[in-house]
Structure formats: structure tokens, C-alpha cells
Amino acid sequence: MAIAKQSPLCKTLLLALFLGTGAQAAEPRVIDVHRDANCGCCKNWIRHLQANGFTVRDHVEPDMSVVKKKLAVPNRLGSCHTGVYRGKFVEGHVPAEQIVKLERQKDLAGIAVPGMPAGSPGMEVPNVSVTYHVVGVDRQGKERVLATYPGKP
DSSP, X not given: OGGGGSOHHHHHHHHHHHHHHXXXXXXXXXXXXXXXXXXXXXXXXXXXXXXXXXXXXXXXXXXXHHHHHHTTOOGGGOOSOEEEETTEEEEESOOHHHHHHHTTOTTEEEEEEOSOOXXXXXXXXXXXXXXXXXXXXXXXXXXXXXEEEOOOO
């Protein structure tokens, strides 16, 4: 009953602090990853996501083309695995930091790292790295480069 003896201003501040703390709790980052059973780099990308705070629900698929078609992933942006994060597609070896940024980009249907570029998450090769782009796709299918990761000579 110590709160009952507090001033109205103090009660208001305590209530705001209590409510504000709950509102600031981060939602867990859960991503569904669809992949072929025999793909090693997909497992490496999953480990990258987990190391960056994502909970991964791993789905082994008999036919990845069906998954990509259902999610409207453009063919030219294709890669070996496809994630679904908060209703948006994540195609290929997208860095975790770009998936986090996807949360704030309401206009996008998804993001992709086309192909399997050396040096991207899950495609690490000692002393090999190429420049690659993270491409955003809006709901009308228009593409734009969201980030560029430079290769290392």
C-alpha cells in the first residue's frame, strides 16, 4: 500500500514507467527458412541468423520453386533458400542487419541477395569476397538497391 501514500504526480510517473517498460520489450525475431535438404550454405545462413538473435523455424522443402512462386519472389533475384519474416520474403544470403531494417520498410514485399555471392552470410570462403547488393522489392514488383556490401580484394 506504499503507492497509496504517494502524491498523484508520483503515482502517474510510476504508472508511466511501469507501462513504458512493457511497451519497450522487443518482439522476438522469428523467421521461417525454406531450403533444400542437401544445401550446406543454407545451414550456414541459418547459423548466421541465430548468432544475430533470430529464432529460426527450419523447413526442408521437396520443391523450392513452389515456395518461391507462392511468395512472388522474382526469378532473377533467386537464390538457394527463401525466408519469410513478418509476412515478407527474404531471398538468399541477406545479412541479418538488413532483415531487421525490413521491419521499418512498410512498402516492401521482400528483400533479396541474388545468387550466392562469396563473402555473404553463409557463403564465407577464406580470402574470397565479391561485391553484392541487397535488393528491395515493393508490392508492385519495382526493385531498388537497399545496400551494397563491398568485396575484399
